Amino acid sequence: MGKKSKVVPESHFRLVHPAISESSSRIVDTHTHLASTFEAYRHKYPAGDYTTVFDFVRGLYVPAGVQQIVDVWCEAPVRPLWREFADSALTEDDRQKLWGGVGYWFVMGVHPHEARLYTDAVEADIIEAMAHPRCVGWGEMGLDYHYDNSPRPVQQEVFARQLRCAVRLNKPLTIHTREADEDTERILKEIVPKEHRIHIHCFTDSPTFAQRLLDWFPNLYIGITGVITYTTNQDTSTTVRNMFSSPASSLPPDASTTADASTTLSRAVADLSLSATSEDKKLRILLETDAPYMVPAPIYALPGLAGKKLPLCHSGMVPWTAGFVAALLPQTQSAEGADGAKDGGGEAEAKDMDTEGEGKKEGGWDAARVMRVARENARAVYGV
Template sequence: MIPESRFRLVHPAVSPASPIVDTHTHLALTFESYRRKYPAGEHKTVYDFVRALYVPAGVKEIVDVWCEAPVSPLWREFADSALTEESRRDKWSGMGYWFVMGVHPHNAKFYTDKVEADIIEAMGHPRCVGWGEMGLDYHYDTSPRPVQRAVFVRQLQCAVRLNKPLTIHSREADEDTERILKEEVPKDHKIHIHCFTNAPAFAQRLLDHFPNLFIGITGVITFSSNTDTSTTVRNMFGPSASEPPRLRIVLETDAPYMVPSTIYSVPALATPDANGKKLPLSHCGMLPWTAGFVAGLLPPGRGGDAGWDAARVLSVARENARAMYGV
């Protein structure tokens, strides 16, 4: 197994002006994955893990995602530990902890009145900033499609009624996702299309219809097998872009998934270990490598515009996260 010391990463673009704000991560699952892969690892609690890897890397805020059914009771421990400035300092070393909650389309078949009531209760917590992730996944079809659609509509109606921002999962379900969103959600509602890998034309239609919608960019944008996400970002500055062009993205890791391939430019990570293995999980400190890849897709500076680099992408994405979730 690759040494856990290699998870300690600091990107030169990170600064107080360009901090890391991860708008979609699964912290409990990331820590669980770490403990499973490193049972003798040095970080014994999730708070140790955050203090050792996230805060030194420049992680300023995270939006943690709870999307199981039934609802995990662990959410309350995390959220309550971030209620006061003192507890955030003691537990999280000052990092801002926020969360969203919903039911993932994989788990739609387990959605019940009790699950819905538990989510609605969580919506009242001061650290809750949205409902999700929810949506449609026609790639795996873990839940039957009619059930996915019915549960998606039901969650949207609850979230809109409560005026909660939406975190949306959509995979190979462009047509139904677009139709349901346009039927159920007011045009000015805040929407985050999480981990976008869909058709660029689908993204453009949503961006044109919903002025407060943002496209979520993960490390999957760096994968050679994925070109649609890169095209979607480029199109924000292309002929069909709004005037003036605007980078309508939020950055996310979806940790523990999708380590950005560009991270292997770090000298200590440039080659696999002796067994040919690479990093077995991602974490929030890896986000700047995704930002750097995004910067390389954007047009060079003209006139007084200095152009794009990882720091500027981090800064713009941070402002978008504030507009989306208030964090």
Template structure:
């Protein structure tokens, strides 16, 4: 019996072609240790043998200026300090990270809420004092998987919020199919002017609008999942944000209030494949250099709003957004808006 042929693309496809934007890339939510582990798992004989080599080879080579690395396991992975300490010195950032700015947030994901302890909490509080730490998270509620009981999720979420607010740290929030409880807890615990990143938003547009209306410094995180035909809600949120008010011009200058992120190693943008040479299978992981393709798709969605459109047409949005044919949005404008968002929320 013959050996089954692998559908794994060669690792050379991970070094991406020229992106649909010439702006520097800021990935506001990625899991770098997991991304490197996935890479080594898929390509055990791969050319990158350290996380620093991976970043220099795939990220710095394609204009990734900064990342916000997310540590959200319980117990806390001790390797976080090696990464963060190696980014303290400008010379180390140039030598190890290829000049990329490394920042991080830390918290406990709702999946791990059942493992939250006083010891875990103390480890996080100590990490908050590190000069490269820019926020607390990701934390929140996840009723899709319910990997931790809901009452424990709510208690741990509230506990983390109180510490983050006491320390003045921006919030990185995970919420999935928990609209009412997330809204209630945030409004009860968080000052209206606090800085908030709702990471990888996929829930109802009405829920997003409630949060945006109440918290003026809240931003919506957009990942490659916006390109998937199974997800229309995120595009609806973007269209609402991009829609000019009745009294404004089509080229409205109101802030888009989004952040661009990957959630790597998850969620490769679907429109990326239009830019890649033919290959067998699909890329086995996402990484930070893919952000411009998400921006191109967002631009296509925003242009539909400006043109009065009410439907998203999948990958074609990314092409239109890259070329700027339908309206005032293109990938560069989306990248710049999201860059300002990263400064507003995380100060980076």
């Protein structure tokens, strides 16, 4: 007889990172698929504690310190459920009552996997969604030559078409690109103004490609998910390290000079502000989960999780990715810890996550600082 599959108890999803409990840092997840995450949870835990998406957010996200999420709708045809989520976050009373105070925002587009299903009707539905007060961007869209679920010429045509719509509406761009460096770069440079706000989501391609994009588009940021913590992926870590060896010309402009009026107002009334140093500005990243996928590897150093596999990720796991990023940056930890980070090993970084907040070097990096910088970057790109 085969082994019985045991689902990890859902109590392991109730997480609070030391960077949250010991500081004023809060989580901004700039790319999550909330409907899919909740559906994955209900599939794995049909008798679980949370029966609605609002219960799920209040039960797991609020205690973990999640402040804002950018939800991604990228199916064709467009799922009508988006409006239920977005309308439920229109008023402050509803955000407090239903969402537990978590700020709900969304972007919408068509993923390259589904480019073959893109139609005039789908485009009209997306354009309608762009007018919703909780909509902050167009995406995810782009090119995926790893799976080729849609023919490449179709992917390119639909990508270009969506970019033109988003640029016309002055919406920030959420870009998916995988093993399509040359075509992604060419199409972006052909269509998108240099000053446009761009989020290259879940970046895993070549560091040189990332640097070319960063150099060309001053308001472009690289999305970092839990995949950066995997030993099979060295390119994303190298991309982040390279930000600190690149010339000053690749630093982004001050966000106050590029934000629109609503973003400026958001920054003015925000309870969390950051006087960015030049070192802070070098870190041109956005933190994201791409939930329900890609649980950060350091999570498995937590008690009771060794040798287990969580069936889904959620926005409360962002700090473990932030801690891993901090371990890559200058003056973060001892030489021994830094060597572990360079080797890409999970154990060294996982240990660092356990002790995060216990005393970083003056002027160094920890999860809290990475989250503060990424939080400011999220304001610059999405105005959230």
